[in-house]
Amino acid sequence: MTNAFETIPMRVVAEEDLGKPDLPPEEPSLPPGEWLKKNLFSSVGNTILTILVGALLFWAFRGLLDFAFNNAERDWTSVAANMRLFLTFAYPVDQYVRVWVSLAILLSLGGFSFALTRNIGGITLRRIATWFFTTGALVLAATLLVKGPLERDADGVLIFNEENEAIRNAVVWADRSIWFIVAAALFAIAAAIWFGFGDRRRFIFIPTHYVLYAMFGAAVLSLFVVKYGHYGLREADGALVPVMEPDSLVARSTRIPWLVMWVVTGVAYFVGTLLRSRGWFKGLTGLSWLLAPPFIMWVILRDPSFDWAHVWSTDIPMFAAFAIGGGAILFWLSKPDLGEIGRIIAFGLGIVAFLSFLSGALGWMSMLQKARISFVLLAMFALVAHNFAGDRSARLRFVGAWIATIAIVHYFVTAINTPSTLQGIQSDTFLGGFLFTLFAAFVGLVVSFPLGAILALARTSKFPIFRILATTFIEVVRGIPFITVLFFFSIMLPLFLPEGMEVGEIAGVLIGLVLFSAAYMAENIRGGLQSIRRGQFEAADAIGLTPTQRTGLIVMPQALRVSIPPLVGQAISTYKETSLFAIIGIFDFLRIANNVIPNQSTPINFVGHKREGLLFVSLIYFIGSYAMSKYSQKLEKDLGVGTR
Amino acid sequence: MSISDATTAVNEELASRDDMIECVGVDKWYGDFQALKGVTATIKEREVVVVLGPSGSGKSTWIRCINRLEQHQGGQIIVDGVELTNDVRNIEKIRSEVGMVFQQFNLFPHLTVIDNVTLAPKWVRKMPKDEAEDKAMELLTQMGIPEQAQKFPGQLSGGQQQRVAIARALAMEPRVMLFDEPTSALDPEMIKEVLDVMKDLANSGMTMIVVTHEMGFAREVADRIIFMESGEIVEVGTPEHFFTNPTEDRTKLFLSQIL
């Protein structure tokens, strides 16, 4: 009850309100000798432990470095030269601008979202100095520990020289001067921060957002400075010739877009900070997150080529019919004091929606999928209409929401059922690589979230049949491995659907992913729901809210806040689960490393080079999920979960 | 004037008013435990009734049945001429006519004070936002806490929170207010500020049923006192009658234990 910000988190607050974070108390820094004695050699047993674990770490670190970089069989060009395959699989190169636009959309949304969250927490200059120092120490250690390099022959191919272990162990230090310089530079920066800023100023606090943006910027700018190498294919004399320039900057077509991405993110963040006090901005950002994945997948990446004659003759009239007819019904249904007649009508619409599905299935009537979906949506809107009753403008807003929803849904359904303009892309199988991994994780989270929320509500409902249905679903799904779910949806789903209702294999397994992660998400949200005291329900009832209003206005906002940390944990799991797509033959990130590259013989022979790719994949997965887990720990601290 | 004369006078005066709440033989079970055994009582318009009794005697259960937080299983409850049945329309009507204040305040911690108060008028009464906020500020001023409007419940003291809860209930312009031990969760120094607000409310002519252990409040404000034990109404009477000359042995025992 003392500190508002502990009990009321996740609120947009102007930065000046936040109060400056307290300076951490000056830690009495022990002299190095005493620090060592206290933390490493406090007793005989501890000394032995320190030496043993130190030896283990040394051995593991050196072994890993040697395994990764200097083992006779390691050839990292297999990763570098296949970067495009890793990231976007077979996406047409001449259409890459679409990929960049998609990325820009996601980064802008990220910028908006960051602007909406509180920019507190972060690090002090003191910590930054420690970072630089630690990185420098790691670089130095690696430079000293790694065995000597392998020779290359005139064609740049590594020479395998097993007998030369002795030579490799005799390191020519001069060859590594660059790394010594790097380490020295890092130490110098650390020292400059540490000693250049006085005692108090060392605690100057840099908020997380700026640190993250600076790190992003550093990575992007390094593309213009550090020679990561340039790999690719060039067409010469009618044949594709590999380009391998290990000592040059990355291609301009990579550098420039990344710079643009960096700028776009910054601009989005700035715009977000300007707009965040507006009430609509938060909702609009959330809605954009929901709409972005289908928009990117089916509109930008797939570029539907509409058959305009059909659009004008069928699609638009159908949209108009639903927009006007449905709008009129909803306008009437949201009349105040309509009473239970409204609910009866809404229920009737629900029956129509159900029958529209059944009718297609039983062959009574062949109706367009769009009509079925629209009927379901109309029934859902009708069922909640009485909550939006009010004066004329309130009712018109409600009808407006209906028309917007139906427009978006109709557009997407039409777009999905339209062939692509892109050459060679007629189905959704063009998706692959890391692009697909990201996309799948994203869809898995965004779509399964509302589903999980509904399941959680049903499972905690006081209606026994809802409870039984939800519990059965959740427990069955949680009891079986994801791989069997994937098998089911890749093999079985087509068999369960009627003719004319086909989904591609990728869409099928995505449905599997969504259902799977919805079950887990439901459990997380249920945890949040159960943490809400009974009194909140009673108070909502006592002031006369309807059950829908009670759920939407009182229960869910509180429950979700409590379940954010476990939901982020679930996000990490889903991100990792996507790797299982490799098993059922989808060309995701992992499959490319494990199955594609090791079998590549042209234009460069990489046969058998599996471990480099796998290490690279591990690293990328690690970065993603480590970042998310750090974020979740920070959230948990900020939200003060468990303090309520 | 003797006590019995006073009681008679009060009863006569009350008889002339309209009935606000009527309970006839209300029964309620939890599993195999009977929490209410044929509770029969009538509360008149503008009447203030204090319900006393040992804990577990069914006081809270009874008033929670009146706005359907609990469902009674036998007998009748009629609020302002509308009977509480399974009819959803009646439940909605009664909920919006009966305000309730809880022991644990039950404010919505994710909403500001003003949002807590305006929530129901906006969503249930469909009142425009500005009008609802003006009204809420008026109520908060009445409660003596207008300056807390933009704060969150977690930032307020217990007494302030309970006054916000009263304002929230009043915002729906109820015809009856139910108080379920409104001061039991408060620190002693905050009890008075809440009781003062309740006294003002009683003086303004609100029909109130108050479950409380505050004997001073009961003696000073109540028109009638209902004493319950084991789910039954044992004795009903004016404060004078109740505190000075109770007829039932169980009432005497209860009074001897707490006074």
Add this chain to the structure above:
Amino acid sequence: MTDATLAGSQPGRPPFYRDATVVKWFAQLVTLLVVLGVMFFLAREAGDNLSAKNIATDFDFLNINPGFGISEGIDTDPDTGGRALWVGMVNTLRMAAAGIVVATILGIIIGIARLSNNWMVNRAAGIYIEALRNIPVLVQILLYAAILGSAGRLLQDTGPIEGWVIRSAKGLALPRVFIADGFYQWAIWLLIGAAIGWFLRRQQVAKRDATGQITYPNIALLGSVLVFGIIGWFAHPVFGFFTSIFEALGDAYGKIPQGALQILLAVASLAIAAWWIKRFLDQRRTPAGLAKLTDDDYFRMIFAGLGGLLGALLFLVLWPGLSSWILNSGQDLLYLLSDKFGNGRTGQPIDAMKPTLVGEGTLWNYGPQGLTLSVGFAAVFLGVTLYTAAFIAEIVRGGINAVPKGQGEAAAAIGLSRMQSLRQVVLPQAFRVSLPPIGNQYLNLTKNTSLGIAVGYADVVNTGSTVLNQTGRPLSVIAIWMLFYLACSLTISVVVNWFNVRMKIVER
């Protein structure tokens, strides 16, 4: 209270569409109908599509020769599809059991190390946890398989101990201990020993409680089992007569007519439902008579009754095959036991064999010649164990942190050392907090063993997918997978819950 006021309001039922109870149950029933309708519709479609594509859904393949071998397991050349799946299940269970044991030990060690005062130990544990839990387990398994697969590429030797250990590119073969002829008779001796030991143990405990003397209850138990085990090792053919008992039982069991069993099961199902309803009503009975029942109460009773009816219907009409299956398999089981106790079985109960090398540098198969650890096994084992250990470590750390500081201080105050305080005071309390999430990790580990398919470990999913491809019965195989994993999950959660409840009682 006058009659006039009562007359003013109209008591009685509101119109049905405004009745809260009716609306509530109507909404639920409609939802149920919609769900059932969708399922019916999907099943119908599936039926049509399956028959159109000539895909069968029967389980006949369980009794047909699958026509493929399995790289490792209790049987490398299964003669039926069912046997092949069974081999896969045993492999899954073997992997899960081994993984759970090792992951628990490793996880606890690392979790405690994470809280160590020693900076080096603490950081090493931190690096382990962060590195391992943030990389998908499948990627780890593939990486281990890639490393192990190439490490042995050049090795085809039989070192380090001549004849006892064989290394090759396919894996590692060790001497194998296996159940031999006389095991089942011997097991009877062990059971008798355990029963007597249990009795002795109780006696010893009673004596200690009564007289305060120091007694050795656990030693008595172990001793008894040991003595009977040793005697039984030589005397086990004594129990050979069990064979005829089981044979007679099997004969008798086979004579039960199917109809009788069906009726028995149907009656039992109805009786259970009736008993449940009666018990429920008894709970609602008060000295003043039956309490008023709510609609939820009625729902429960109706639901129980419907369950009983459905069970009866299932046994009698819907699936008579179930009864004959119970009859047949029960008889098979009895005959199998009869065979296991065969009079001719006089060999020793447990035997061991050295691994043998068949062919040029290859282990022919992974049969009884030796305990083999294939590369697939090693990769999956390392993957799931190391991965789960990281999670268990975090749970253990959280559990220890959840123990109030005062507990450690109190332990120090009564003079316990740091280790003693950890072992006697902190860990038992931390264990209680950590048990449910650790149970979840066991479940996850078991499910993750299904990733063996990526590296060729012959677990149930791997063998199942081969069966699926060979026989073209996807629906049947997927159903078996789901049932198997659900059974595993259920078993683990029951065991964990049992521990949980036990410990909670101990606490109070």
